[in-house]
Amino acid sequence: MSDRTTEEDPARARRFRDAALPHLDAVYTLARYLLRNPSDADDAVQECYLRALRHFDTLRSQDVKPWLFAILRNVCRVEYGRRSRILLYDVNAEPDKPENAIPMWREAQDTPETEMLRKLDAETIQGLVAALPDVFREVIVLREIEDMSYREIAEIVSTPVGTVMSRLARGRAMLREAWLKAEFKAGQKAEQKDEQAREREEQLK
Amino acid sequence: MTCEETLLHALVDSELDAGHAREVEGHVASCGRCAAQLRDYRGMHEAMSSAPGARYQAPESLRRRIEAVLPTAIERQPRAIAPGRRSLLKGFAMGSAMSTALAACLVLFVVYTQEDQRIVGDVVSAHLRSLQGNHLIDVQSTDQHTVKPWFNGRLDVAPPVIDLTSQGFTLIGGRLDYIDGRPVAAIVYKRRLHVINLFVSQGVGSERGATMEKLQGFTVWSWAWSDLNFRAVSDINPEELQEFGDKLKAAVRNGGS
Numbered sequence: 092m093s094d095r096t097t098e099e100d101p102a103r104a105r106r107f108r109d110a111a112l113p114h115l116d117a118v119y120t121l122a123r124y125l126l127r128n129p130s131d132a133d134d135a136v137q138e139c140y141l142r143a144l145r146h147f148d149t150l151r152s153q154d155v156k157p158w159l160f161a162i163l164r165n166v167c168r169v170e171y172g173r174r175s176r177i178l179l180y181d182v183n184a185e186p187d188k189p190e191n192a193i194p195m196w197r198e199a200q201d202t203p204e205t206e207m208l209r210k211l212d213a214e215t216i217q218g219l220v221a222a223l224p225d226v227f228r229e230v231i232v233l234r235e236i237e238d239m240s241y242r243e244i245a246e247i248v249s250t251p252v253g254t255v256m257s258r259l260a261r262g263r264a265m266l267r268e269a270w271l272k273a274e275f276k277a278g279q280k281a282e283q284k285d286e287q288a289r290e291r292e293e294q295l296k
Numbered sequence: 297m298t299c300e301e302t303l304l305h306a307l308v309d310s311e312l313d314a315g316h317a318r319e320v321e322g323h324v325a326s327c328g329r330c331a332a333q334l335r336d337y338r339g340m341h342e343a344m345s346s347a348p349g350a351r352y353q354a355p356e357s358l359r360r361r362i363e364a365v366l367p368t369a370i371e372r373q374p375r376a377i378a379p380g381r382r383s384l385l386k387g388f389a390m391g392s393a394m395s396t397a398l399a400a401c402l403v404l405f406v407v408y409t410q411e412d413q414r415i416v417g418d419v420v421s422a423h424l425r426s427l428q429g430n431h432l433i434d435v436q437s438t439d440q441h442t443v444k445p446w447f448n449g450r451l452d453v454a455p456p457v458i459d460l461t462s463q464g465f466t467l468i469g470g471r472l473d474y475i476d477g478r479p480v481a482a483i484v485y486k487r488r489l490h491v492i493n494l495f496v497s498q499g500v501g502s503e504r505g506a507t508m509e510k511l512q513g514f515t516v517w518s519w520a521w522s523d524l525n526f527r528a529v530s531d532i533n534p535e536e537l538q539e540f541g542d543k544l545k546a547a548v549r550n551g552g553s
Contacts, residue, residue, distance in 0.1 A: 102421065102425075106420075106421070106512060109424055109512075110514075112359075114513075115354045119352055120351045120352045129355075132352075133355065133357075133358050136358060137358065137361055137362055140362045154513070155512060155513045156513075210339075210343055213348060216344060217350050220350060235345055235350075236344050236345065236349065236350050238345060240309075240311070241306075241309065241311050256305065256306065259305055260302050263340065266340060267333075267336050267337070267340065270340060
């Protein structure tokens with residue numbers, strides 16, 4: 092095979108395009124969440140596809156999508172790691188929703204089994220997920236939005252499956268707290284809920 | 297069983313085997329706290345995974361930029377015909393058949409897996425080639441009785457052409473293609489907007505159960521029956537290709553043509 096690589100370049104490029112381009116939205120979504128900035132995401136995704144094309148031969152029978160995610164994550168960490176860490180908690184965090192920049196969860200306390208979670212609009216969900224700390228955010232995005240299995244996530248973030256599971260548990264607990272708070276803010280049945288919250292607190296005392 | 301948070305999540309994510317899943321569900325049924333969490337986590341998962349959910353869409357400018365970077369000289373390449381490997385395999389298999397059954401199976405198995413990997417790659421390439429330019433079909437017809445005779449004299453096999461239109465897979469035509477350097481029948485179906493290429497070639501005469509493989513985002517379904525090899529390839533989801541395979545198998549077995 093390898094002796095024919097140059098000869099088959101066009102075919103290879105075509106194969107790559109057909110295999111990798113359908114995942115562009117998914118890769119872009121992950122980039123948006125990892126970097127929290129549209130123009131950085133653009134650049135990272137482009138760099139990811141360039142690297143993927145260069146290393147297309149190393150892809151054997153595994154799925155293209157998790158492979159692209161792993162490459163993207165490396166690009167984000169190496170190229171943008173330092174920058175994003177500096178900017179992370181102020182300038183970059185969704186300027187139109189300043190409340191998202193501040194972590195708004197506490198450690199999972201018991202929220203009694205009274206009401207179902209309400210559906211939030213996509214934009215609010217994006218803001219809540221974006222506000223999660225790095226290590227939890229990436230596993231949440233890979234699992235909830237990109238539908239990766241535990242094993243795939245473990246490979247993408249190169250960490251044991253057990254760590255993936257505990258990060259996911261922690262991340263979901265944080266997200267749930269934030270979610271419930273966002274519902275309060277959404278103001279639906281606000282008074283009623285406030286009353287319930289007060290009752291709960293009294294019960295807990 | 298006590299409240300075990302990671303197991304709760306594994307249940308939400310369908311990562312537990314049936315036994316453990318039952319165990320966790322049993323616990324949840326008797327624990328209000330876990331039940332509330334499970335309900336919320338499932339709700340969150342549903343809200344985020346359902347399209348469009350929390351996804352972003354790549355800007356068109358980015359897509360164009362990436363496409364522009366890919367080498368543009370993408371044209372249909374004539375394929376070199378690799379001689380003889382197939383007949384070598386056949387001779388090998390026949391020789392083995394005359395020795396003990398066990399040895400025959402062993403040899404066939406070893407030879408087959410290597411051979412198969414390469415052919416699956418070939419099948420995907422042929423599929424991609426067919427989607428480029430305008431060479432998807434040589435004979436365009438939704439009528440199996442038009443497509444089938446077209447192959448006469450063009451191949452050393454008479455491929456069964458099965459109409460699965462009523463079952464959700466529209467027959468749109470056929471063409472001649474090359475897999476492993478040999479001419480094969482390519483029968484083309486459509487499922488919604490997706491193309492399914494079904495390659496039919498001469499086999500070694502033994503039945504092999506259907507298998508599925510994934511390569512570069514495509515799924516290849518393979519099955520051997522009587523003296524024919526069937527390989528279907530598409531980008532539809534594997535469940536649908538499996539369904540296609542099952543229907544095809546049933547029809548071929550019933551002698552449909």
